[in-house]
Amino acid sequence: MCASSAIAGTTLGGIRRIRNTSSAAIGLLARQRPTEPVAWTEAEAIRRAQAGDAAAFEHLFQLHSRRVYALCLRMVGNPADAEDLAQEAFLQLFRKIATFRGESAFSTWLHRMTVNVVLMRLRKKSLPTDSLEESLEPDSESTGPKRDVGAPDLRLSGAVDRVNLERSIEKLPPGYRTVFILHDVQGYEHNEIADIMGCSVGNSKSQLHKARTRLRELLQEEIREQARQERHAAKTQTGSLD
Amino acid sequence: MQCKDFEAVLEQEGLAPLPLAAKSHLAQCSACQNLFADLSVLVSAAQQLPAEMNPPQRLWVSLRAQMEREGLIKQPMAVAEEKAHWWQALTTLFKPRVLVTAGAALALAFAAFLTFHRSPMGVTNRSTPAPSVAQVPPPVQPNGVRPSSSGSPIPVPDPAPQAIASAKPRANPKPPAIQHFKPSPSDNVYASFPVALQDVEPNVNGPSLRGSVEADASLRENLRVINAVIAECRKHLKKYPNDTMAREYLASAYRQKAELVATILDSGRSEQ
Numbered sequence: 111m112c113a114s115s116a117i118a119g120t121t122l123g124g125i126r127r128i129r130n131t132s133s134a135a136i137g138l139l140a141r142q143r144p145t146e147p148v149a150w151t152e153a154e155a156i157r158r159a160q161a162g163d164a165a166a167f168e169h170l171f172q173l174h175s176r177r178v179y180a181l182c183l184r185m186v187g188n189p190a191d192a193e194d195l196a197q198e199a200f201l202q203l204f205r206k207i208a209t210f211r212g213e214s215a216f217s218t219w220l221h222r223m224t225v226n227v228v229l230m231r232l233r234k235k236s237l238p239t240d241s242l243e244e245s246l247e248p249d250s251e252s253t254g255p256k257r258d259v260g261a262p263d264l265r266l267s268g269a270v271d272r273v274n275l276e277r278s279i280e281k282l283p284p285g286y287r288t289v290f291i292l293h294d295v296q297g298y299e300h301n302e303i304a305d306i307m308g309c310s311v312g313n314s315k316s317q318l319h320k321a322r323t324r325l326r327e328l329l330q331e332e333i334r335e336q337a338r339q340e341r342h343a344a345k346t347q348t349g350s351l352d
Numbered sequence: 353m354q355c356k357d358f359e360a361v362l363e364q365e366g367l368a369p370l371p372l373a374a375k376s377h378l379a380q381c382s383a384c385q386n387l388f389a390d391l392s393v394l395v396s397a398a399q400q401l402p403a404e405m406n407p408p409q410r411l412w413v414s415l416r417a418q419m420e421r422e423g424l425i426k427q428p429m430a431v432a433e434e435k436a437h438w439w440q441a442l443t444t445l446f447k448p449r450v451l452v453t454a455g456a457a458l459a460l461a462f463a464a465f466l467t468f469h470r471s472p473m474g475v476t477n478r479s480t481p482a483p484s485v486a487q488v489p490p491p492v493q494p495n496g497v498r499p500s501s502s503g504s505p506i507p508v509p510d511p512a513p514q515a516i517a518s519a520k521p522r523a524n525p526k527p528p529a530i531q532h533f534k535p536s537p538s539d540n541v542y543a544s545f546p547v548a549l550q551d552v553e554p555n556v557n558g559p560s561l562r563g564s565v566e567a568d569a570s571l572r573e574n575l576r577v578i579n580a581v582i583a584e585c586r587k588h589l590k591k592y593p594n595d596t597m598a599r600e601y602l603a604s605a606y607r608q609k610a611e612l613v614a615t616i617l618d619s620g621r622s623e624q
Contacts, residue, residue: 161426162424162425162426163425163426164416164419164425167416167419167424167425168412168416171412171415172412175407175411175412176404176405176406176407177403177404179405179406179407179411180402180403180404180405183405184401192407193407193408193410193411196407196411197411197414197415197418200415201415201418201419204419204424205422205424270393270394270397271397271584271588272397272400272401272581272584273584273585273588273595273597273598273601275394275397275398275401276401276601277597279398290398294395294398294399295398295399295401295403296403297399297403312364315363315364315366316363318366319359319362319363319366322391322394322395323387323391325394326387326390326391326394329394336591336592339592339594340591
């Protein structure tokens with residue numbers, strides 16, 4: 111377990127890759143509300159929210175909701191559950207906001223709560239995946255790259271599209287999935303992930319590597335399955351022509 | 353260096369520039385080359401996924417309601433009201449039906465009074481065609497009357513109903529084509545959606561919308577992204593028509609596109 115003060119005072123936005131927010135089109139079920147821009151800094155909004163100012167709560171929500179909702183949606187793969195989880199995460203945050211002293215970045219704090227809420231839900235649901243504890247434990251028996259002896263050389267280049275990638279991400283065990291989404295999709299650094307997940311930087315790196323290799327296997331399975339379906343379809347077509 | 357060591361380097365350093373020893377191993381080992389290439393493809397594809405998504409507006413509404421129930425909000429929320437034009441304020445007077453009826457009756461009575469109270473030439477004037485001035489009415493003055501050619505005011509029809517209608521641009525219903533987009537998962541979404549959307553999409557490419565240039569550009573960019581997603585899903589479905597998840601993605605993308613087009617059309621209308 112690492113201390114939560116590892117990145118005290120840093121702003122995640124400064125470290126994180128800046129992505130094209132136009133991709134937020136996915137999930138654009140809500141209309142953009144023409145609200146008056148509030149010229150508060152995050153610290154000012156936090157101070158006001160600690161005093162119970164509703165506008166400050168909304169300001170903080172608008173600042174972070176897109177990222178929190180995206181994380182929830184990718185973790186559970188269901189918009190209704192994602193809404194529920196995002197609301198729960200923000201509710202927990204606002205309940206405890208009076209105790210926030212700024213030891214860590216606000217968004218790290220929020221993401222830690224979000225991850226906890228999501229993982230708790232997944233535990234309760236007990237999805238048919240590896241247990242979270244297992245997946246969070248570093249695997250000491252790491253061997254060389256996994257090879258399929260006798261199998262065709264399945265290279266992912268050109269075969270990965272958004273659909274099969276998202277489907278494969280959903281099949282990852284929750285622990286792997288969290289680290290992969292936080293690092294490779296949302297652009298967090300390992301020290302931030304360690305802070306969010308409450309683990310060491312080394313563990314975060316290890317989890318990420320395992321998540322990537324597992325994802326590679328899942329994608330290769332997808333490609334094989336698709337090839338099998340194509341062969342089957344071709345065979346059926348030939349049979350019907352005869 | 354062995355493959356195991358190479359993978360340990362990948363684990364610790366990621367795909368960042370590799371140390372020399374790892375590079376030399378990579379040059380010789382085809383299995384590690386495959387692994388490295390696959391992971392690079394995978395990470396690059398993951399970075400193309402959206403890191404942020406807009407939650408539904410109801411999320412804040414519901415969250416705020418819960419916070420109010422729990423007493424987390426200590427003061428009433430200051431709702432930022434949009435500045436309304438002065439005539440929009442007037443329309444509130446006409447909202448009750450009684451006032452509208454009374455206003456219309458008064459206007460009719462006043463018009464009748466003016467008609468019969470004019471000069472005796474009024475009878476002959478009635479048989480002659482209307483002057484060209486009457487065909488192109490002069491501009492309405494701020495007090496709601498139109499100056500006649502003789503200088504006396506001529507009342508104009510009560511603008512209240514129109515004003516009320518135009519004072520609610522945000523309440524405009526969506527275009528009929530979009531209102532019907534409530535498909536069940538079993539619907540053939542990629543048969544019905546594109547046709548309906550094609551009807552309204554040309555209107556979207558109009559002039560700049562209401563609001564800032566950034567908002568306009570953002571909406572159009574979002575539309576472009578959704579179109580790209582739709583194209584990708586359709587391409588995938590052509591190859592694998594039985595892929596149910598791809599169908600769901602496509603249905604979702606069409607729904608979002610419908611919402612987006614409705615937003616753009618609403619914005620455009622509210623400027624007119």
